[in-house]
Amino acid sequence: MTARNRELAYLIVVGALTGLGFASVYIARQSEVSWGSLSYAAFFLGLYLAAHVIARVAVPKADPYLLPMAGFLTAVGLTEIYRLGPTDAFRQGLWIVIAVALFGAALLRLRRDYRLLESYKYLFGLGAIVLLFLPRLPGLGTTVNGARLWVHAGPLEFQPGELAKIFLIVFLAAYLREKREVLAQGRLKDLGPLLLIWGAAMLVLVETNDLGSALLYFGIFLAMLYIATARLSYVAGGLALFAAGGFVADREIAHVHERIVIWLHPWTTTKVFCPLTGTMTLRQDCQSYQLVKSLYSIGSGGFAGTGLGKGTFTTPDGQPLIPYVKTDFIYSALAQELGLIGVSALLLVFMLFVARGMKIALQAEDGFSKLLAAGLTFGFALQTFIIVGGVLRLIPVTGITLPFVSYGGSSVVANFLLLAGLLLVSNRANATQ
């Protein structure tokens, strides 16, 4: 079987699973969901088949598993978003259409040689910085949940950090390919750029108030630097620098400190000061409300979960139980409805995606391709770890999205571009072999 036929077969499996998911939601929630919802499944199968046709034309030799896996993750997310709020699912659906269109455009435009991106590396670097600082602009950026990660322009909401991540990886892949020999020597004067990027990450931390975003960008940089130079001392030094920066941020930035306090002590037995209301309450009723409610959601899922559409996300008087459940906390919704079995399977798909991505990096011929594929894959893995780890209280909670699954246009678009990048590298590696 050729790679593309294999991809087609898996996509049909994903389409069937999507249909099953929507059918479960329909059965569980007939009172407010119509049979029409099942057309979602058919529509998305059609959309993925279109993506598949483009892949057939543009990247015939590329890895056949990535597109079905991305489709699966998107479908799981969309099903859950649909279950939480059918109108949001419609908007998310539109974003997926846009994302697939951009994915197709990127594949077609770069199918001959994506390495031309290398020559625009500084443009990408500059683009990443501009994007990162967009939420800072007055009238454009908004503070959500204490962190400045969003841009509002009319009806459009956008998290530019998602796209900045892709730009940063392209820049780093090109830059490190060029400078890797020099950097590998480990001379003190060559450490400038390292410190510069550390400074930039810290600046991101200060500007966005978001420890997770800073960790994501800096982590991607360290991993790619390590791949390029093979020097573990860079990783150790970088982590130490980041820890130092984080320590200072904990002491100096109230929001960062709060996140760490919530992480360490989400429950209190005595009343503590609540800055949101200015009164004394238990911490679980104030700052750590979201995290605690999310943990309850995960816990109540238990081993097998409640089943799609049967979880509890509203109080008896109809109030939503977990703030931002569709975006940052979609994992806790999935954990309640799919249970340990379901979300473990979901995480295994994430792991498989990472394994395929890294395999592409190993197979690629040239340094830029290797760095690009490994960077994109590691970014994907680290982002998943940071958001789910936050939800699970392994690390302080942050406001970034779960790739492909969370509600949010920027996230879906960025991740489909990431997928396009991996498929392009894979196609080239397999074609030249």
Next chain:
Amino acid sequence: MNRQISAVALASLVLLAALIVGTTYWQTWAEAGLAAREDNEIQRVAQFEIRRGLIYAADGKTLLAGRVRKQVGGQTLYFRRYPTHGFASQAIGYSTATRSRAGIEQEENAFLTASNQDLGTFFETLGDKLKGTTITGNNLILNLQVRAQRVAQNALAGKCGAAVALNPTTGAVYVMASSPTYDPNLMEQKGGYAKIQATKAPCHPSAPLLNRATQGLYPPGSTFKTITAAAALDDHVFTARSNFYDPGYCTEYGKHVSNALDQSGGAEAFGNISLFEAYVHSVNAVYCMIGQKLGAARVLEEAKKFGFYAVPPLETPANARSASGLYEKGKLWYPKQPQYDVDPGRLAFGQERMLVTPLQMALVAATVANGGIEMAPHLVKEVRSPGGSLVDRTAPQRLRTVLSPKTAASLRDMMVQVVERGTGTKAQIPGVQVAGKTGTAEICQCSNYDAWFIFFAPAQHPVVAGAVVAESQPNGFGGAISAPIAKEIVQAILPVASKAKP
């Protein structure tokens, strides 16, 4: 570069594997702990997804707690409705979305939500879960009798007080009334809680949520003479015929403790009188002397045999039941040296710092009625599955053996005479021999008294025993105020009870 890529790949997979470990922790190890947290709304909502079991009165037909269906956020939730709007509200309690639960609704929540550890219920619930249908809780059928409970509530309306009536041989609670009462449906409404708290009553605070039958603490007054007499007779220190001289008062610590006032306004004085007659006419001076002879420790010991200093068992939350006994500064008091710390004479006729619950005094009457054996009181007759099959039936349970049959018989004869020709004549029912004891407890340096009556009937083959207390009645004698209420309750129960017997 491939070596480094492999290392980064491994690190990535380890990070993601850690997420599976983390999820496993929260969904297995920590699950029970999370579910038990009281701010866990999911658990609370989950209980509303269950069609909560219904609660019926003893006839099995009168619905006391029903349910309504509501759509909330796409979920079908079931909320409580109480069609009787305040029938034994304090005993049954409530179950609301906002203020959680009380009473039987709290204590029997496992049955009502079908989460009880019963094999039949387990399989039924499992079947519902697998089919995805709504779980339905088990129904409760109480021992509370509609007519008798209504009679008691109506008789107490406008007063503060309580009435308890139960079957002395089985412990089945027929009546548990606490006044003022409230409409449990208000708990669910906006401002309803404040409305309940603002209920007007002749006592302050009116506290309608308080179950006065099990939580209300009152000086027992002369009803306590039953316990003093029991101690005297059981010890063979005295017999019913033992003679005393009543000068109208008893001297304690050099001071006169007077009898109740007679018509002319002076203390009654009976002169030569037996223990038996002193009980019938409720002569304080004589019981004061008996108390002094027995000693406070012995009287307290007898009270403990009846269950004082222990919380009586019942299907309501433990914090809604109080123990009877001596109270000091609002707390149950265990005197270290009763012979010095407690005034034996005043204790003997139910004053001192003795405080009792109506339920405890009902149990005292029931113990005498049942030949000295105290049965555990219970509100729930049986639990039935939604399909109607029996899940659980409360079997009569012997709580303790308190009196010898002989002592119990003597006390019964004394109590019969109280109603026949003593202080409790207002409880007489034509054709039925009623036994009882009045109590008129001092609560202040004023002319208001807590009016008591404890009773059982028919005296020879009792089917009902109980206690009635009306708080702070002006010039209120137990015989005048509470005995007629007891009579009405007994009349309401007797035809039902005699029909139930083969």
